[in-house]
Amino acid sequence: GENVGLHLPTLSVQEGDNSIINCAYSNSASDYFIWYKQESGKGPQFIIDIRSNMDKRQGQRVTVLLNKTVKHLSLQIAATQPGDSAVYFCAERRYSTLTFGKGTMLLVSP
C-alpha cells in the first residue's frame, strides 16, 4: 500500500554540522507534507510544512525541500545543535488524517 517512509533510521552528526534527513513518499494525492520533531517522552512538535505546489520552504535554521518527480522530501537543519537531538518524522496529509513515516533519530554530539 502507499506509505511514507524514511531512508535512514539514525543520523549522527557533530555540533555545528548541517543535517539532512530524508523521506520518501508514494501517494501523489497528498497536498501537504510536514516535518515533526519528537523528543523522548514528548509528543510530536511541528517544525515546518510545505504544500505540494511548492518545492522549497525555509524556516529558522530549517529548510524543507520537496521533489515531486521522485516523491522525495528532505529536512535540512543548519548548524545542528545538541538540542536538535530527537526523532524526526515526515508526514503527509490526506483528507482528515496525517500519515506519519517511521522516523529518523538524529544524534548530535557536542
Next chain:
Amino acid sequence: GAGVSQSPRYKVAKRGQDVALRCDPISGHVSLFWYQQALGQGPEFLTYFQNEAQLDKSGLPSDRFFAERPEGSVSTLKIQRTQQEDSAVYLCASSPNRTIKLNTEAFFGQGTRLTVV
C-alpha cells in the same frame, strides 16, 4: 490550558482489563485527534472529532476501541478487554481550525504510555 494535557502519563493494565485515557485539549480548540504510537514507530491515526462530532473513526483498530467527546472539549479514549498488542503511547492533538482537514499545526500532548501485561 497552556497545552494539550493527557492523563494518566503511564498506565499498566492486566490483559482483559478496560482502560480510559483522558485528553484535555487547548481551550477553544475545535478539532481533536487521537493517535497510537508503537515503540519505534510513527504515530498512527485513530480518530478525529470536530467539536462533539466524531467525523472520522476509520483508524480505530477494533470495536474494543471507543472514543468520545460529549461536550466538545475533553475527550476520552476507552479500550475494552485490553490485549498486549494495545501496548503503545496514545497521543492526543488539538487544533483551532474547523476545517475537516487536519491543521498542520495541531498541538500534541505528551501522550499516555499504556503497557498491557
